[in-house]
Amino acid sequence: MSDCIFCKIAEGEIPSNKVYEDDKIVCFHDLDPQAPVHVLIIPKKHIASLDDTTAEDEDLLGYILGKVKEIAADLGLENGYRLVNNCGEDGLQTVKHLHFHLLGKRKMTWPPG
Numbered sequence: 001m002s003d004c005i006f007c008k009i010a011e012g013e014i015p016s017n018k019v020y021e022d023d024k025i026v027c028f029h030d031l032d033p034q035a036p037v038h039v040l041i042i043p044k045k046h047i048a049s050l051d052d053t054t055a056e057d058e059d060l061l062g063y064i065l066g067k068v069k070e071i072a073a074d075l076g077l078e079n080g081y082r083l084v085n086n087c088g089e090d091g092l093q094t095v096k097h098l099h100f101h102l103l104g105k106r107k108m109t110w111p112p113g
Helices: 005-010 056-076
Strands: 016-022 025-029 037-043 081-084 100-104
Touching: 005 025, 005 037, 016 056, 025 056, 037 056, 056 100
Parallel strands: none
Antiparallel strands: 016 025, 025 037, 037 100, 081 100
16 A cells, blocks of 8 residues: 555665564564564555454464564563554554554553553
């Protein structure tokens, strides 16, 4: 999608501090970190939100979740981490491109807010 900032990051049009990339996903540091480690994991395919996924996206979703453990280990999150997906207006999704926040290196609190 031509006006999507995350699509532009995935395509390399906008620079980012990437920590992982392959043919399906990109992972990069969040510009407004909420923890000592805060990265975003996005599919290269534009999907507006988790609510916009289809059966066709199930393999991609599984692939993303399967990569979380590897990315977390590479970032030194040996004591645990939080994986978050904000979906829709009430979920406070600010960028309309499916993404997951991977946060760590501090004790997470509950409820989060």
